Amino acid sequence: MRLLIRPLPKEHESSQGYVLRLSTLNGFDHPRWCVPLAIAGDEKDGQRASLKVLTGHDDATLSTLRGPIFGLGLLSRGDSGNVGLRYWNTRFQRYCPICLATERYHRASWGLTFGVACHEHAVWLRDDCPVCGKSVRWTAAPLGMCSCGFPLRTAAALPCTESARSYVRTLASSLYPASAPVRPFSPQVAALKIDQLLRLTWFLGAYAIRQEAKAQKIPGIMHLECAVNMVEATAAALSDWPNGFHLLLDELGKRTSLEASGNKLPAHFGRFYPTLYKSFPEPSFSFLREGFESYIGDHWSGQLNKRNRRFSQASRDSHEWISIKEAAKILHMRTTKVRELVENGLLIGRLFATASGRKMGAVLKDSVTLTAVGQAGLVTLAEAKEMSGFSKKRLYKLLGDGYLRAARGPGVDGYPIWQFERAALEEAIRLTKGEART
Ligand SMILES: [Zn+2]
Ligand SMILES: [Zn+2]
The missing domain is CATH 1.10.1660.10 (Multidrug-efflux Transporter Regulator; Chain: A; Domain 2)
Structure with missing residues (x-):
């Protein structure tokens, strides 16, 4: 059954916010009263409620709404763009007071777990009421009002950091790819799809803020403070690519002592390293894997092969490493032969296999030069x-x-x-x- 008042979705409005707006405009004291009306009358079995029945608007019009509808029985559904539920904040209602004062509706980007700031007004989003001090939840209160009656548009808006603004700007432009592209980070980051960017943020942010092994489980992620920390860490890692990322790897490496991990890469980086290869297999993440491999090649001075005494301490300490592939080219041999020489200690190098089974390695350049001489x-x-x-x-x-x-x-x-x-x-x-x- 159609509602009496059926406004069109507003620009970048969230699905949940739209339902709440419909409910308030039609005089319901809770959006749950919309649900029975949203069921098509001719459907006997497998009842499904839809906004189409409720509003009479066609699919194309309603498809601009983003984010899940939750807590509303048959009307509940996932995001129309298939962004997973874990990336949406279903507990608290975030808002930008300035945006609310301009027009009272809920923007979909506020509903994202990592939507922590308003990039237009360069302020942090809030998820609390300054009067009663409670978190704003998805309740029966009309949109833009705390359940205590305080109008949220009059809450103070605090300026956010430039890095958080860069991040949410990227987030918004990947949620709405048709909007004008913004590129505060590298073009590879700007090219990521919304779910990819969110997955990357979850991964990098989790490792940056936590020290425990199971970093992918994050209690409190729905809380603004936790999400802000993860966003800031991700923005830092993505800035000045790959230098920001390498700083993060430095930090991760510091958590394990080299003596304890020896020459073993997995031990050195914990689960970060297998997860990097397992969770980001797409070609669009090749920049991420390359950033990691260049770090290994350039910076990581694992334990060297002590059997080989031909090399001075100075050259052992020098970090001039080249890839197995480059070494093979210089020596005019197959990469498998280079690996063999490394394994036999005739070349100084490090070998490791990635979680996906890809074999990687680096060789000390001096040892390659000397071998080339011998050849x-x-x-x-x-x-x-x-x-x-x-x-x-x-x-x-x-x-x-x-x-x-x-x-x-x-x-x-x-x-x-x-x-x-x-x-x-x-x-x-x-x-x-x-x-x-x-
Ligand atoms: Zn705003
Ligand atoms: Zn309140």
């Missing part, structure tokens, strides 16, 4: 000493006298390590030893 059949000065039994001084004299020609070195091409072709070295040794005999 070219060149011999270092130390090795030449061993082969010839000559002192370093004697080898330098041979070099100076022109008996021995270096292939590479400070006097040849400026390369810091002297290197010789094996044949040339053997010839010089033979000649020198021959000379000594005569």
Whole structure:
């Protein structure tokens, strides 16, 4: 049955707010009285209530309403855009006092768990009444009024942070992709769909604010304060990509001591690392995985392979890491061979498999360079000493006298390590030893 007063949905209005507005305008003291009227008369079994029956507006008109309808029996339903219920605040009614003063209706973005601020007025949303101090819940009170009778539009609005404003602006533009695009973060973030952005926020925010292992369960997330913390942490992680994200990884890494986690990546990052690969498999999140991998490559100095003594402490400490793929290219070998060399300790590197089974790794650049030298059949000065039994001084004299020609070195091409072709070295040794005999 149609209601007497059937206003059209307002711009960006929430579904739940619309039902409450209909109920108030038609003189009901609770929106639940709308429910029996919303059931189509000709339906005998499997009764379903709908706003279409209630208002007579077509699906296209009603489809602009976002967010779930909850607590209203047969009229209850999920979001028309399939954004999961966990991302909507079904406990408290948030509001921007300035928006309410302009026009009294509930904006859908206020209903999102991470909708913590009004990006238009750059103020924090509120979910409380300044007079009675209670949280504003979805009750029978007309929209914009606390159940104590206080008009919420007259509550004070406090300026929000710039990062929260950037975040909610991105949130709003992904909820309404047709609106003018805003790009406070990287284009990859701006390209995320609303449910993806919310999933990412839940993940990053949860790890940033909590230390416990099961970070994906968050008590109090419906409370504004908790949501604000998660939004601020996410905005920080997404800013100046990937630098903000790397700072977050630094923080996560600090929670585990390196000694305890050894060279094992999962132990180092806890569940963050498998979750990252398991929960964000879409191509649109490749920037996230790449951000993580570049951090591993550049920053993470796990325990190095101590078996290999050829390398100075300085070069072990240097963080010049290259990927397995790059190493394979330099060495003209397959990546599987590079892995094998790392496993055998012939190259200094770290290997790990992601939760999705993807194998990743990094190799110390110096170790690759030295291996490349060995491959070219060149011999270092130390090795030449061993082969010839000559002192370093004697080898330098041979070099100076022109008996021995270096292939590479400070006097040849400026390369810091002297290197010789094996044949040339053997010839010089033979000649020198021959000379000594005569
Ligand atoms: Zn506002
Ligand atoms: Zn009140």
